[in-house]
Amino acid sequence: MMVAKSRGLELSVILLGSGCSELAGELAYHADKVIVVNHPNLAEFNAEAYRKVLVSFIANRIPRLTLIGHTSCGLDLAPALAIELGIPLATDCIDLRLDGRSLIVTRQVYGGKLNIEGVLKEADNYVATIRPVTFKPGEPRTRPGEIISLEYPKDIKLGTRFIGFVEPPPGEVDITDAEVIVSVGRGIKEEKNISIAKKLAEALKGELGCSRPVVDKGWLPKERQVGSSGKTVKPKLYIASGISGSFQHMMGMKNSELIVAVNRDPKAPIFSIADYGVVDDLFMVLPALTKKISNLKGSE
Ligand SMILES: Cc1cc2nc3c(=O)[nH]c(=O)nc-3n(C[C@H](O)[C@H](O)[C@H](O)COP(=O)(O)OP(=O)(O)OC[C@H]3O[C@@H](n4cnc5c(N)ncnc54)[C@H](O)[C@@H]3O)c2cc1C
Structure with a gap:
């Protein structure tokens, strides 16, 4: 929100899932637009499905900055998305800012003892993953942003599908x-x-x-x-x-x-x-x- 505000950019959230309308309502108090795609194929995280849906919506109008959580799902999704869109990627950022046509990111090195600032090569668009719990949530807006529901693209063919969760074998201790x-x-x-x-x-x-x-x-x-x-x-x-x-x-x-x-x-x-x-x-x-x-x- 801070980055978008400082550059006069619009902040949109893309929410992929199934039955996630309630969450969209909450997110609307933190973004200008919440774009929701509800579909059973998106109920559980599937990197291929998420990437293809995202690409189908943003390929023609790539956002200046696409932010994804630096979680195990985000780590699966962000690099493939950046490659498919042909744009630079910065991972595990704890801070970032846009400076002219460059993205400047802060990352930790040496097990968190040092912070370094990295300047990415100039580009029109970037993908970055953000370390969870790094930023404090901003104050909610007084009026909610717009919620836009989009159809799951019909032409998407998936080679992978979610089958089920595998429970770990019962352990010796909890x-x-x-x-x-x-x-x-x-x-x-x-x-x-x-x-x-x-x-x-x-x-x-x-x-x-x-x-x-x-x-x-x-x-x-x-x-x-x-x-x-x-x-x-x-x-x-x-x-x-x-x-x-x-x-x-x-x-x-x-x-x-x-x-x-x-x-x-x-x-x-x-x-x-x-x-x-x-x-x-x-x-x-x-x-x-x-x-x-x-x-x-x-x-x-
Ligand atoms: C995707 C991903 C997921 C991960 N998930 C986890 C996770 O769930 N949990 C996790 O722990 N890590 C996880 N890691 C690894 C994590 O990044 C660190 O590498 C790991 O936590 C470091 O473990 P450590 O602190 O034991 O070792 P080190 O970082 O090597 O630290 C060892 C410490 O021991 C101290 N030391 C050495 N000798 C002594 C001594 N005699 N007396 C007192 N102190 C001494 C040193 O000063 C040092 O600070 C994950 C990494 C990735 C990439």
Whole structure:
């Protein structure tokens, strides 16, 4: 909304789905136009269907800037859309502005420690994906924008179709129920060291969680992964040890009631959302905490 306003551009939202009229009504308070396409083929995300429908509507009048969420669906859709339209793409933007015929984007590098500004080559149109929860929602308009319903294009042929969701096999634990989670990241270094965090979790009657690299290495099962491609948790206490704090990880735990971060690097992004931060070696801090808690319990 801010980008559109600053350039005197119209802000339109394209809503693809099935039975999404109610949402269109809500969105109308945040955009000049809401273009809705309701069709059973769009009920579940299908990158091919979404791309073909979008292209059929915007190919003849490509918007100055097409913004898509940097989600797993957006990551599937945006690059293919940019290629089909033959226009530049910027991904995972946390800020952007139009300057003359250029798009200037801000992205994070080095695990969120640095922000860089990138200037895309001059073009009439761009596609960009925006990191979720980066912008605060704007104030709703006093009068709703226009809602336009469009027919699903009849000539679209699809090679892929949605069959159904595949439920993961029932796991050993459901960490989303845990009141205390002690999570380990790559800083734990070796599989055998996970027992150090496990002892602390047991002392606190909590569960073990982890970042994605720990699952990728096969040290803990996927059901313990916290983050955008793992579980979203909201325990009373979340201890992040040896976890840098990538936005994907933080998306899954930032709403925990109390966050304690243990990391040797004082600049680790996890400290930006921690209530308590310990800048030290987890191999000293975790056993010391376990001992202290066990002693306190022993004296109860
Ligand atoms: C599409 C996509 C989805 C993703 N989904 C997820 C997800 O759901 N969950 C997730 O976690 N990640 C996810 N990731 C990966 C994410 O981008 C990061 O790579 C990952 O979170 C980093 O994990 P980490 O913090 O354990 O490792 P690192 O970033 O390597 O951080 C390790 C940290 O340990 C610290 N450290 C090292 N030794 C010690 C020590 N002795 N004592 C204390 N601290 C120490 C270091 O200072 C460092 O900060 C995803 C990535 C993509 C592209």
